[in-house]
Amino acid sequence: MNSIRKILILFLIIFIKTLYAQSNVNPNVSAVGTFNTFTNFIKGSDEYGKLNFETPQLELFIDGYLNPYSRATVDIAFEEGEFGVEEIYAEILRGLPLDLQLKAGKYLLGFGKINTVHPHAWPFLDRPLAHQVFLGEEGFNDIGLDVSFILPFEEVYTSFDIGVFKGDAIGKTEADAEDEKSIMELRGINPITVGRLSMFYDIDEYNNIEVGLNSAYGLHAKSELNLLGDSTATLTKENLYSLYGGLDFKYKYKPDGYTSFVLQGEGILNNRDVIRDKGFGINIEKQAVEKITTFGGFIYCDYQFLKQFSVGVKYDFTYGIIGDEPGFNTLSNDDKNTTSGISGWFGYYPVEETLAFRLGVQHLTFNYNDGTSRDGETVFKLQMLFSLGPHKAHQF
Amino acid sequence: MKKIILFVLILLFQITTFSEVKIVATTTVIYDLVKQVGGDKVSVDYLCRGDQDPHFLEVLPSYMLKIRKADIMFEIGLGLELWAQQLIDGSRNSNLKIVDLSKEIEKKDIPTGKIDASQGDIHPNGNPHYWLDPDNAKVIAQEILDALSEHDPVNADYYNSNYNKFVKNLDEKMKQWENKMKKVKGKPVIFFHASWIYFAEHFGVKIAGYVEPKPGIPPTPSHNADVINLIKKNNIKFIVMENFYSDNAPKQISSATGIKVIKVPVAVFGMEGINSYIDMMDYLINEFAGNI
Numbered sequence: 001m002n003s004i005r006k007i008l009i010l011f012l013i014i015f016i017k018t019l020y021a022q023s024n025v026n027p028n029v030s031a032v033g034t035f036n037t038f039t040n041f042i043k044g045s046d047e048y049g050k051l052n053f054e055t056p057q058l059e060l061f062i063d064g065y066l067n068p069y070s071r072a073t074v075d076i077a078f079e080e081g082e083f084g085v086e087e088i089y090a091e092i093l094r095g096l097p098l099d100l101q102l103k104a105g106k107y108l109l110g111f112g113k114i115n116t117v118h119p120h121a122w123p124f125l126d127r128p129l130a131h132q133v134f135l136g137e138e139g140f141n142d143i144g145l146d147v148s149f150i151l152p153f154e155e156v157y158t159s160f161d162i163g164v165f166k167g168d169a170i171g172k173t174e175a176d177a178e179d180e181k182s183i184m185e186l187r188g189i190n191p192i193t194v195g196r197l198s199m200f201y202d203i204d205e206y207n208n209i210e211v212g213l214n215s216a217y218g219l220h221a222k223s224e225l226n227l228l229g230d231s232t233a234t235l236t237k238e239n240l241y242s243l244y245g246g247l248d249f250k251y252k253y254k255p256d257g258y259t260s261f262v263l264q265g266e267g268i269l270n271n272r273d274v275i276r277d278k279g280f281g282i283n284i285e286k287q288a289v290e291k292i293t294t295f296g297g298f299i300y301c302d303y304q305f306l307k308q309f310s311v312g313v314k315y316d317f318t319y320g321i322i323g324d325e326p327g328f329n330t331l332s333n334d335d336k337n338t339t340s341g342i343s344g345w346f347g348y349y350p351v352e353e354t355l356a357f358r359l360g361v362q363h364l365t366f367n368y369n370d371g372t373s374r375d376g377e378t379v380f381k382l383q384m385l386f387s388l389g390p391h392k393a394h395q396f
Numbered sequence: 397m398k399k400i401i402l403f404v405l406i407l408l409f410q411i412t413t414f415s416e417v418k419i420v421a422t423t424t425v426i427y428d429l430v431k432q433v434g435g436d437k438v439s440v441d442y443l444c445r446g447d448q449d450p451h452f453l454e455v456l457p458s459y460m461l462k463i464r465k466a467d468i469m470f471e472i473g474l475g476l477e478l479w480a481q482q483l484i485d486g487s488r489n490s491n492l493k494i495v496d497l498s499k500e501i502e503k504k505d506i507p508t509g510k511i512d513a514s515q516g517d518i519h520p521n522g523n524p525h526y527w528l529d530p531d532n533a534k535v536i537a538q539e540i541l542d543a544l545s546e547h548d549p550v551n552a553d554y555y556n557s558n559y560n561k562f563v564k565n566l567d568e569k570m571k572q573w574e575n576k577m578k579k580v581k582g583k584p585v586i587f588f589h590a591s592w593i594y595f596a597e598h599f600g601v602k603i604a605g606y607v608e609p610k611p612g613i614p615p616t617p618s619h620n621a622d623v624i625n626l627i628k629k630n631n632i633k634f635i636v637m638e639n640f641y642s643d644n645a646p647k648q649i650s651s652a653t654g655i656k657v658i659k660v661p662v663a664v665f666g667m668e669g670i671n672s673y674i675d676m677m678d679y680l681i682n683e684f685a686g687n688i
Contacts, residue, residue, distance in 0.1 A: 069490075071485075093485045093488065094485070094488050094489070094490040095490050099464075099488040099489075099490075100488075101488060150464070150488060154461075155461075157457035157458055157460060157461050159457075200456070200457040200458060201458075202456070202458045205445060208456060208458070210457070254454070256447075256640065257448065257449045257452060257640055257641075258642055306642070306644075307614070307642070308614070350614075351613055351614060352517075352612070354513065392455075392482060393452070393453065393454065393455050393478060393479035393482055394452075394454045394455060395454075395455045395482070396454055396455060396456050396457065
């Protein structure tokens with residue numbers, strides 16, 4: 001009890017300092033612009049073979065220290081013609097008991113290694129398919145707080161993070177991502193828990209590896225089911241839970257400042273309650289809750305050479321059909337159909353990473369359990385990125 | 397019982413007396429100078445390897461572990477280690493003392509007027525490559541001495557004695573270096589990156605130009621052509637470059653002019669056999685004097 005009181009007092013001191021500290025130092029402000037053009041080769045599409053121009057995207061980052069113990073970050077995004085707050089959070093970096101770090105706000109969760117990295121910093125151009133299916137079109141981005149511990153190992157940097165989040169990101173995989181109301185109706189107020197254990201090891205001066213284990217558990221939807229199938233039957237309320245398990249790794253070989261090779265991959269296991277129609281005969285409306293287990297993942301390698309160039313390939317596989325509307329039988333709730341993808345890219349960074357040009361191609365193959373035939377889709381994309389203002393050093 | 401308490405107290409005293417000051421140095425030059433001054437009373441580790449460009453270091457969690465254990469972190473400062481703050485934050489070490497070794501350095505190349513990225517990777521508070529002037533090695537060692545003596549006053553005399561030995565040794569070496577560099581004095585030299593102003597001004601070497609068109613900006617064909625003209629016009633003998641940079645552009649210039657390209661270490665452990673600051677300076681002086 002005494003130690004809890006001490007922690008509360010420390011929090012108060014830090015936050016009161018933040019509120020009343022006067023500062024004449026400006027935060028860092030930086031902008032990242034992304035401009036994509038693409039050509040798809042999707043049979044039957046009106047846009048087949050035509051050059052498309054996407055509305056340029058902007059991310060405006062404002063970050064800095066609030067005081068010697070904590071810092072805050074704001075990321076405002078302009079995508080598809082609309083502004084939105086991508087991330088807004090504060091972190092207490094030092095001064096807490098047990099060297100804990102605390103982070104609170106809206107941000108990209110540490111579920112896997114790639115999710116916390118903004119897309120402009122990925123070597124590839126398209127979000128991994130498994131992330132699109134299980135974590136949503138914009139990644140696992142949610143509102144909540146988490147604490148981070150460093151475990152006391154001498155040679156292996158081992159961190160354990162655990163947090164509680166609103167859970168909307170999971171709801172987005174089965175409801176319209178833009179319609180907050182429909183997500184709320186699906187989930188109500190039911191926070192989810194997300195955890196990550198990661199271990200980083202220096203193999204030698206030029207080779208490093210990190211592996212991580214991830215989990216996310218919580219209620220992903222609430223529903224009223226007709227368990228009997230009788231049209232006059234009283235509907236039964238059911239809570240539907242999901243458990244995501246994840247495994248990720250990243251290996252990097254960097255012999256000098258001009259060359260590097262990265263091999264990285266992630267896998268997500270999805271175990272969840274889903275609603276399935278079981279109706280037949282007079283019980284035509286009968287429904288049931290079933291437990292399904294699906295999975296997805298990706299693996300890629302990226303080779304940087306002469307400092308200014310990079311090439312890479314990625315293989316993706318996931319349950320669910322990419323492009324399906326979120327729903328109770330699609331994407332993360334789909335245990336019948338799968339999508340696989342192969343992509344490649346070439347990057348050119350003329351001067352450091354303030355300006356980048358990337359050419360990429362992705363081919364998707366769809367596999368329907370009921371034998372439905374669908375042609376694969378190929379999209380070529382040319383991307384220009386710029387980074388204006390201070391940018392941080394590369395994190396492994 | 398009294399004997400046990402006495403034994404425990406003696407043991408604790410021993411541990412306290414012989415516990416080393418844990419230091420992390422951002423570069424291997426600092427690492428060596430801390431070893432020179434701290435001797436066996438400190439345990440020291442470094443972040444940036446001698447064969448790495450200290451401007452760009454990837455933020456590795458293993459570096460955070462090194463900082464996490466440290467009592468003091470010494471850094472070059474002047475914006476060289478822009479990566480350091482991320483590592484310090486990641487280390488969660490709230491007791492870490494950070495010592496910026498540039499405090500007493502007479503800074504050079506401080507840009508004037510409007511500063512922006514069109515000027516390349518410039519350092520608004522001055523050029524950070526000051527360790528290449530051996531006079532500044534004394535200033536760095538003095539800063540290290542002050543920080544160690546303040547943190548560990550019990551061993552202040554020991555540190556002071558080590559510092560004096562180092563300075564005496566350095567002074568003797570400096571006489572040799574200055575003697576060898578007499579023949580290079582006033583001679584024009586092309587450098588790859590704008591990191592040699594302190595060295596050049598100390599030894600009277602004339603900086604004729606740089607292979608990089610602006611600091612940190614990769615060489616371009618048109619700039620290479622300018623450098624080639626400059627070399628031909630001024631009969632310049634060699635290009636000096638840090639050994640962690642690509643020598644593609646210097647080699648092209650060399651094939652057009654016949655100029656020598658000298659790749660040198662600018663940090664301790666930057667090359668096999670370079671195990672101390674004095675080794676590094678010896679190597680540099682010999683390369684300059686031997687190739688003029």
